[in-house]
Amino acid sequence: MPDNAELVYILDLDGTVLGINTFPRWVLYLARAPFPSMGRPRRATLSCRVAALLAGRKLGLIGHERFKWRLQQLWGALPAVEAHGFAERMARHVRPELTSVLAAIRAGRIDAVLATAAPADYADCLGAALGFTHVLATSGHRPIDEPGNIGERKRQAVEDFLVRQGWEDRPRIVFTDHEDDLPLIGICHRAYWFGSEEGLRIVARACPDVPVEGYAIAQWQDEMTGPLAAQARIASL
Numbered sequence: 001m002p003d004n005a006e007l008v009y010i011l012d013l014d015g016t017v018l019g020i021n022t023f024p025r026w027v028l029y030l031a032r033a034p035f036p037s038m039g040r041p042r043r044a045t046l047s048c049r050v051a052a053l054l055a056g057r058k059l060g061l062i063g064h065e066r067f068k069w070r071l072q073q074l075w076g077a078l079p080a081v082e083a084h085g086f087a088e089r090m091a092r093h094v095r096p097e098l099t100s101v102l103a104a105i106r107a108g109r110i111d112a113v114l115a116t117a118a119p120a121d122y123a124d125c126l127g128a129a130l131g132f133t134h135v136l137a138t139s140g141h142r143p144i145d146e147p148g149n150i151g152e153r154k155r156q157a158v159e160d161f162l163v164r165q166g167w168e169d170r171p172r173i174v175f176t177d178h179e180d181d182l183p184l185i186g187i188c189h190r191a192y193w194f195g196s197e198e199g200l201r202i203v204a205r206a207c208p209d210v211p212v213e214g215y216a217i218a219q220w221q222d223e224m225t226g227p228l229a230a231q232a233r234i235a236s237l
Contacts, residue, residue, distance in 0.1 A: 008172050009105070010158060010184065013116035013123060015177035016194045017102070017130065018093045022118055023068075027054065029086055030071060037079055049074060065148055068119060072140030075121045087125035094130065095194075097215075106131025111167065115158050115184070117150040136161060155183035175215065182206050 014021045031050040033043040053070055056062040062070075094102065105112045113134040114127040120137035127135035136157045138148035147153055162168045174185055177194035185191045185207050192215035193200045204212045 006170055007110065008162065008167050008170050009101075009110055009112035010115050010172055010174045010188065011112060012174075012176040012178065012181060012194075013114060013118050013126070016175050017095065017098055017114070018090065019095045020090075020093045022090050022122070022126070025090065026086065026119065026122060027071065029089075030075060035078060046074060066144060068138065068148060069140070069142070069144050072119050072121055072138075075119070076140050084125050086122050087129050090122070090126050091129045102131050111165075111170075113158065113161060115149070115154055117148050117154065117180070119148075134161065134165075151180050152183045154181065155187060158184060159187065179203065179206075185210055185212070 011017050014023065027050065031047055031054065033046045033050075035043060035046075038046070050071065053062065053067060057064070057067045104110050112132060113136060114123070114130070114132040115136045116123050116127075116138075118126075118137055120135070120139050123137035124135050127137075136149060136154070138150075142148075149157055159168070162170075162172075171190075172188040173190045173192070174181065174188040175192045175194065176185065177199070179195070179199055179202055182203065185203060188210060191203065191207070191210055191212045193203060193212055194215055197214070200212065200214050
């Protein structure tokens with residue numbers, strides 16, 4: 001049983017746990033097709049298909065969610081080892097101030113879930129590499145017109161997950177950097193914000209009953225008696 005058993009931590013991936021956005025890097029990685037096991041002809045075909053989809057996206061001929069879905073279908077045909085290779089690269093971009101938090105999650109000292117709009121095709125592997133047992137991401141097996149794990153859908157996915165775990169009555173802390181998570185923030189008891197100052201103000205206005213703090217920490221509290229210790233800067237609203 002985790003030391004801080006009453007709290008459930010919900011963390012976003014891109015721009016929060018990681019200081020980068022993995023999606024454009026994934027698109028580039030897929031376009032480069034650095035997959036020796038496929039052979040040159042298949043790699044060239046894959047690169048051309050990704051390039052065509054990217055061109056369509058840039059021209060506004062295809063929306064983001066459908067673009068993501070089509071890329072996931074291409075990725076799904078690759079050997080599983082390729083997802084692990086990409087995940088290992090992305091895991092190098094963890095925010096330094098969250099390394100101790102992730103260590104606590106990996107050690108099972110707190111209960112946590114990684115909730116992200118990123119494709120599950122690599123987010124599952126990446127989450128495991130970061131120490132998460134539980135990952136909620138955008139499935140490549142969803143219908144083509146079904147939205148990804150974002151906004152209200154992410155909120156619902158998290159609530160359903162909490163019920164399955166028997167954690168629905170426990171207090172929740174969310175870590176995020178994007179206003180798309182407003183529905184999720186609204187069902188939490190506290191939010192730590194990694195986005196812009198303007199975004200922080202938007203979140204504070206939209207969720208007046210949820211304490212929202214701009215987040216930057218110097219040290220994780222080993223005793224786990226509270227969510228944070230030794231804060232370098234907290235702009236409370």
